[in-house]
Amino acid sequence: MAKRAAILPSWVQTLDAMVEHGTQIRVYCTRCKECRDVDLVGLRERVGGGYSLINRQCKCRLTPGCAGWNRFTYLHGVFRNLRDERSDVRFMRSY
Ligand SMILES: [Zn+2]
Numbered sequence: 001m002a003k004r005a006a007i008l009p010s011w012v013q014t015l016d017a018m019v020e021h022g023t024q025i026r027v028y029c030t031r032c033k034e035c036r037d038v039d040l041v042g043l044r045e046r047v048g049g050g051y052s053l054i055n056r057q058c059k060c061r062l063t064p065g066c067a068g069w070n071r072f073t074y075l076h077g078v079f080r081n082l083r084d085e086r087s088d089v090r091f092m093r094s095y
Contacts, residue, residue, distance in 0.1 A: 007086070008054060008082070008084055009076065011023055012053075012054070012074045012082060013052060013054070014049060014050050014051060014052050015040055015043060015044040015047070015048070015049050015050070015051045015052075015053070016044070016049035016050065018040050018053075018074075019040050019041055019044060019049070023040070023074055023075070024037065024074065024075035025037070025038040025040060025053065025072055025073070025074055025075075025082070026038065026072070026073050026074075026075070026079055027062070027070045027071070027072055027073075028070065028071060028073060029060045029062050029063065029066060029068040029069070029070050030068045030069045030070075030071065031060065031066055031067060031068025031069070032060060032062060032063040032066045032068055034060075034062035034063055034066075035062070036062060038053075038072070053072045053082050053094065054082050054083065054084055055082075055083055055084055055090070055091055055092055056071075056072060056082075056091065056092055056093070056094035057069045057070060057071045057072075057091040057092075057093070057094060058070050058093060058094040069091075070094075071083075071091070072094075
């Protein structure tokens with residue numbers, strides 16, 4: 001039985017691709033459940049257009065003092081995890 005695989009579309013691979021496509025990215029917290037839309041253009045100015053948010057996470061910035069993790073989702077009908085599930089990739093620290 002093959003492992004369930006989620007193939008991420010090409011338009012979520014980098015910030016350049018997401019800005020060009022008009023991809024909607026939202027960051028959410030695993031603990032406090034807060035979420036916020038991500039300003040991709042502003043982020044690109046800081047980290048560059050080749051940057052990828054796939055498999056990224058950072059300590060919660062949505063609620064002061066929260067110990068949860070912020071992870072990214074992209075809108076494709078519904079918000080889906082920005083995570084490559086083909087391999088057991090561990091989450092990397094984001095920007
Ligand atoms: Zn939080």
